[in-house]
Amino acid sequence: MAEIRLENVGHSYDGGTTFALNPITLTWEDGNAIALLGPSGCGKTTLLNIISGLLTPSVGRVFFDGVDVTDLDTAKRNVAQVFQFPVLYDTMTVRENLSFPLKNRNVAKDVIAARVDEIAELLGINKYLDIRPQKLRSDLQQLVSLGRGLVRRDVPAILFDEPLTVIDQNFKWTLRGRLKEMHNSTRYTLVYVTHDQTEALTFADDVVVLNQGNIVQTGTASDLFLAPQDEFVGFFIGSPGMNFINASVSDGSVSIGSTLIGTAVAEHPIPNGEVRLGIRPEFLTLSSAGTGTDVKINRVEHRGGYKLIHADGPHGNVVAKLPNDSAFVAGEKAQLVFHPERTYLFRDSKLAGRVSTKGAGQ
Amino acid sequence: MKTRNNRAWFLVLPVILVVAFTALLPLMTVANYAIQDVFNPQSRIFVGMKWFYQITNDQLIISAFRRSFQFSIQALLIQIPLGIAIARIMPKSGWKASAALVAVAVPLIIPWNVIGSTWLIFSRSDIGLGGFLLNKLFNFDFTSDPKDGWGLILTVDVWHWTPLVVLLVYAGLRSIPEAYYQAAAIDGASSFAIFKYVELPKLRRVLLIAVLLRFMDSFMIYTEPFVITGGGPGDATTFASILLTNIAVGQFDVGRAGAYSLIFFIVIQIMSFLFYTVLTLQDREEVTKTK
């Protein structure tokens, strides 16, 4: 496994007019699980293909353990990659499919057999080993494809391109857990591309959030959830994403409209003016008594384990996640209660500080 | 509401008429002749299945069929691998690909009798460019040596029709998703392994079409042997279709020829069916999937 370093790596598919991936520089330590997360078209697959060697970047250099591999093709870089849909050798059995990468590298027969059994066990496909993969359902086929990517140990990194797309919902949970366990015990460098945040956040040590060809923020799941540096991260992470309400700062006091919410807390004092107050539905509550920002509840969604309360206020719509026993109904009026530590302020889409609501009228 | 649909059927009518005149009616005519003995247009006798019994015991006809069969097999054994090899080395995209495709397709667009005439002159051991050279080196003379005659027709057929195999295989190769090649590269597969495990399996259907087409056409080969060797030397290149024409047109033994035609038709049907069944065996196995 290797340390992966990118220096000013960027790529344009149309000769420089637009960049699918704007130049970025980063270093990933050996043994980390990294997720590239973002909406369609954000550049995550482009980035993955640059690392694997399937794409040569328009600008920049790629280094594995300090060695410049930018001009080497995939086979020479020795990475393993798993694709979004099953890529299988039709004429071979599952066992032969899994052995193939090792056979091509002249690994000893007994080592191959042991390794194949180990991986098949991990993925739960050991009873299919002697069948031809075309006879299997597509999600089982994907497991075979996944297995072929995992079977080699001597790779600098294993790359995954949205590999669980065709896997059944319930099995995704089991499989994710197993991949995580495998990573914990083996510490391979794994780079995982997905648009599913649950996959990305649970799987990775480092999550790289991309949007429109740029890295917006890198961090752990907690970092991204609790300390989003950019409105996009607030919006994209979390289901549903962060609420944004127009507010204003005046001499350190934060107000929504004419209602005072609290005091601004920031490293650098926030200049007066318009801001956007961001608060996640998990940290927003409602009260039916008291003073504060008035809202009218327009929908109550039962999600099973919790409720989502949608409310309209003069400064935007908000969503709050509340427990099942909360009694609010549509049509009722209520006031917003902001979490004292998890209410953020954004200016020009960037995190500017947070709001301390202790001591302000609630 | 229904009327709107029915009008569309009238657009099919011209096709029906054409097919009727060029295929169905002639076939019916042939079948009609096959059960009669025709001395001349005015004088015919109904003979029932006599011709069919006679043909199945006729050594000349049986040899002609045997020759056609051997020829077909040899042609396939050369054209299919050669076609695949050429298709694999052709450029994949850009202007070079278009140029290569055009160059490869040239033999296909030349009228068949022109092909025959050109090769005839080219191969003559006295005045032909190739023929003269080969005669000096190996004593080649297709007019006297049966093996040379056979070899020449085989070469012409390969030259003429391998491009068809190339085009079909080339199209098949282009339809293989890039991901398979990428995965094979990642798996460290050698060039040969890629051919064996990625390309061949994905080309199965295309190759089936190529084999069936080439088999049928080479079995029925007529124009080239007719123009170049006339069926000779001796009867070295008297294939089934050549003999049939001799009987029908040369001898005007139309009744016998009619029966011969029908048998010819049936033989091709059976052979094609056998080829098809064997080559699609694997597809049928795949239909049942496990859960």
Place this chain on the structure above:
Amino acid sequence: MSLVARQLTLRHNGEVFLEDISFTAKPGITVLVGPTLSGKTTLMRVLAGLIKPDSGSITVNGNDVGKTSVKDRSVSFVYQQFINYPSLSVYDNIASPLRVHQPKISKEEMADRVTEVAKMLRITELLDRKPSALSGGQQQRVAIARSLARKSDVVLLDEPLANLDFKLREQLRDELQRIFSDASMMVIYSTAEPLEALDMASHTIVMHEGRVQQDGLALEMYSTPKNIPVAQAMSDPPLNLISSNLASKGSQSLGSALKDRFNGSFTVGIRPHNIALKSQKSNDIAISGKVRIAENTGSSTFLHLDLEDSQKLVLELDGSQRFEVGSAITVYLDHSAVFGFDTESGNTLFSPSAVR
């Protein structure tokens, strides 16, 4: 107005695709929930008339449509794979069913309908473009707009959001719910995600292995499923299923702690968010296990435990919490949130008393 399906059955090559499907869909959204291969897509195709069932009937507004060919039926279909006519502009795509409509629709009315649905789906600026120039989400909106423009009696949507990315799905789900609830047509929406059924908050039918398992309101099926397949189809994350014979601190076994609900051996079901690290109520059921892994999503932590007898348990906890792999831990099941299932048949023996 209604769509009534009666005993639809479809078998092929010994495989059962649909078995005895009967239900009634009223105007508004009916959601078909079920895992892949449960028969949802097959049922949609049968309802559209694309496949003929072996037996059974479909009645739309009182008329049996079995003999009516697909193009004469008043039905539109939205596919998972954003299918649009690639050579037509968005405007022409949406107008296409109107152009072949019988009786003829005037040009003005066509224009009106197209602009109306384009506004509903928020694609008015895209009307001149071709589908290939649009993103996946936009293409699917065009397909949906096309299905609405037709104003057919029945609109079928086959997992329409499945090929879109996570966030887009969330946004479109919200919009679709609003758009289709207003309409006066029968909308049948299939999905593998229970959250979509709960969001649409309406008539839900759970399918499993080609059969209708349960028919009713989404929340009903969430809190009182008839059997394990229904419970699982309505649970994301999946329901934990463990044996009642497992030991429990404070009583002999899980089963004995739940004696008041059922006497005997059975399968215990509990949702990951109904298990806690501390005892909160006096009748919470304690169970011990070993930590296998902890998955942190920022908003919650999924804790995977190994229990005795190779059984497993997953907890969903609030916020980020750290755990040491391999450490022993005791967790507490909310007594009022437990399901009991018959181990043989999977049928529900008892369910929680309220939505938990």
